[in-house]
Amino acid sequence: xxxxxxxxxxxxxxxxxxxxxxxxxxxxxxxxxxxxxxxxxxxxxxxxxxxxxxxxxxxxxxxxxxxxxxxxxxxxxxxxxxxxxxxxxxxxxxxxxxxxxxxxxxxxxxxxxxxxxxxxxxxxxxxxxxxxxxxxxxxxxxxxxxxxxxxxxxxxxxxxxxxxxxxxxxxxxxxxxxxxxxxxxxxxxxxxxxxxxxxxxxxxxxxxxxxxxxxxxxxxxxxxxxxxxxxxxxxxxxxxxxxxxxxxxxxxxxxxxxxxxxxxxxxxxxxxxxxxxxxxxxxxxxxxxxxxxxxxxxxxxxxxxxxxxxxxxxxxxxxxxxxxxxxxxxxxxxxxxxxxxxxxxxxxxxxxxxxxxxxxxxxxxxxxxxxxxxxxxxxxxxxxxxxxxxxxxxxxxxxxxxxxxxxxxxxxxxxxxxxxxxxxxxxxxxxxxxxxxxxxxxxxxxxxxxxxxxxxxxxxxxxxxxxxxxxxxxxxxxxxxxxxx
Numbered sequence: 001x002x003x004x005x006x007x008x009x010x011x012x013x014x015x016x017x018x019x020x021x022x023x024x025x026x027x028x029x030x031x032x033x034x035x036x037x038x039x040x041x042x043x044x045x046x047x048x049x050x051x052x053x054x055x056x057x058x059x060x061x062x063x064x065x066x067x068x069x070x071x072x073x074x075x076x077x078x079x080x081x082x083x084x085x086x087x088x089x090x091x092x093x094x095x096x097x098x099x100x101x102x103x104x105x106x107x108x109x110x111x112x113x114x115x116x117x118x119x120x121x122x123x124x125x126x127x128x129x130x131x132x133x134x135x136x137x138x139x140x141x142x143x144x145x146x147x148x149x150x151x152x153x154x155x156x157x158x159x160x161x162x163x164x165x166x167x168x169x170x171x172x173x174x175x176x177x178x179x180x181x182x183x184x185x186x187x188x189x190x191x192x193x194x195x196x197x198x199x200x201x202x203x204x205x206x207x208x209x210x211x212x213x214x215x216x217x218x219x220x221x222x223x224x225x226x227x228x229x230x231x232x233x234x235x236x237x238x239x240x241x242x243x244x245x246x247x248x249x250x251x252x253x254x255x256x257x258x259x260x261x262x263x264x265x266x267x268x269x270x271x272x273x274x275x276x277x278x279x280x281x282x283x284x285x286x287x288x289x290x291x292x293x294x295x296x297x298x299x300x301x302x303x304x305x306x307x308x309x310x311x312x313x314x315x316x317x318x319x320x321x322x323x324x325x326x327x328x329x330x331x332x333x334x335x336x337x338x339x340x341x342x343x344x345x346x347x348x349x350x351x352x353x354x355x356x357x358x359x360x361x362x363x364x365x366x367x368x369x370x371x372x373x374x375x376x377x378x379x380x381x382x383x384x385x386x387x388x389x390x391x392x393x394x395x396x397x398x399x400x401x402x403x404x405x406x407x408x409x410x411x412x413x414x415x416x417x418x419x420x421x422x423x424x425x426x427x428x429x430x431x432x433x434x435x436x437x438x439x440x441x442x443x444x445x446x447x448x449x450x451x452x453x454x455x456x457x458x459x460x461x462x463x464x465x466x467x468x469x470x471x472x473x474x475x476x477x478x479x480x481x482x483x484x485x
Contacts, residue, residue, distance in 0.1 A: 156234025375422025
């Protein structure tokens with residue numbers, strides 16, 4: 001709800017009586033607290049949060065205090081992440097932990113010793129990943145499939161790229177990922193996510209981040225859900241530095257939304273599924289995991305509407321680096337090098353003069369993994385549709401087709417609106433990424449390699465040999481030698 005304005009004691013004086021919060025909408029019934037990285041305090045029953053301490057001898061209503069850490073205790077204050085819960089029962093009240101059957105399509109360790117992982121410098125593309133039909137119920141956990149990644153969660157270094165496709169709710173089932181933080185992008189269908197912190201409704205065009213150790217349940221109010229996930233090991237997402245951009249622009253901290261406390265009183269049977277090193281485990285308990293009456297802290301899930309991103313890439317000439325589109329970044333263990341930058345491409349004005357406006361040909365140290373949430377993607381060198389994906393590996397050359405190059409070099413460069421009604425994204429991964437056998441053999445939507453894509457590229461310089469010879473002679477330089485074989 002917005003701040004409430006009321007008259008205070010002084011004549012003609014108005015004061016806000018409540019802090020700003022995001023209001024419910026027709027597609028999202030929940031209220032949210034706002035501000036990236038803030039320390040929040042929220043209670044579903046008045047007077048539950050203790051004053052001036054975290055663990056009083058006895059809490060109101062005989063609740064139990066419990067802490068969840070996202071960083072070690074001895075961390076710099078600026079980077080320390082944790083939250084205090086005030087819940088009906090502590091999380092230790094659960095049954096025996098057991099192994100679940102291995103899911104060969106879900107991977108976490110990307111070493112060459114893993115037989116389900118393949119390293120290749122070949123760029124690849126996938127048509128929209130299939131959504132399971134109604135013959136079998138597939139919830140969010142069962143619908144997780146790994147495309148690729150690098151590193152190992154046991155060393156807290158690296159990341160994984162997944163897709164998910166589901167057709168039913170998680171019924172009395174919670175998921176807790178011990179491997180890393182998950183940035184989830186629904187592409188089709190909303191995700192109604194219940195967490196220990198409260199509820200989030202996430203639609204296509206929004207992202208949600210659920211950090212390691214947080215339990216959550218995904219329901220599908222639209223009957224199905226499909227999308228993308230980037231999971232990072234040993235790091236957390238941050239807002240990128242603004243540098244010369246200044247104090248405003250890109251993703252604004254106040255546009256990130258966090259849940260308010262909400263709890264259930266439920267004594268039914270629940271299953272909690274844990275992911276550790278890519279393996280799934282589970283335990284049962286006779287009560288809901290969502291019994292947190294109040295919480296405070298800065299380690300909490302959040303969402304962000306990507307259309308709110310302030311696009312600052314309108315330039316006079318040349319192109320801005322793709323970092324100008326960065327929404328969130330995660331640090332690697334190498335100082336000054338990101339583990340991954342998450343970029344979003346939203347509508348903008350293209351006004352550059354004397355500039356090759358499409359992405360220029362390049363060989364990038366980063367691996368580029370790209371998808372589309374909705375709309376029609378304008379690139380021509382790869383076929384990319386909403387629900388699909390492309391993979392451009394580290395250092396391999398990529399760029400526009402010859403036809404697109406000819407068009408772009410001869411175009412009348414007038415101001416143009418580009419990307420209207422389209423949203424694309426890129427995971428800009430600093431390390432080499434392996435692909436899974438699922439991605440290369442079992443998706444059913446892998447596109448064939450375009451081996452002859454650039455065979456018709458004609459070197460334009462060869463049309464100007466006579467002029468080049470004349471220019472060299474005029475400059476008193478040796479003549480040009482050509483090889484025609």
